[in-house]
Amino acid sequence: MAKKLVEKAKALQCGIALENLKGICKRMEKTVRKAQRRQHSSWSFYQLRQFIQYKADLAGIPVMLVDPKNTSRTCIQCGYVAKENRSLRDNFCCRACGYVDLADKLAAENIRRDAVN
Ligand SMILES: [Zn+2]
Structure with missing residues (x-):
């Protein structure tokens, strides 16, 4: 998946924008017993990100990290931000x-927009 990306x-001569999920490990430590499944998917995502970064560096592709706050709560049409939107x-x-x-599509669009701004 990382290679394809x-x-x-x-x-396409594009860069890659990803949500900056820094701090995910600390959060995971707390919830490790409660949500083993979530831990697993978080780790997988972390590894995927590391892999994308590595492959992108080799290929000379810039990787931008975007603050994940509100990426899935912001309307791409009018800019309205609310938890209730989702x-x-x-x-x-x-x-x-x-x-x-x-x-997911909306979040991706917000990540793209944050990365170019
Ligand atoms: Zn709207």
């Missing part, structure tokens, strides 16, 4: 303008 970025796990619905999107 870096190859695509190279072909009431269902996979869906985003803006309480201000009614914009509807898949939560």
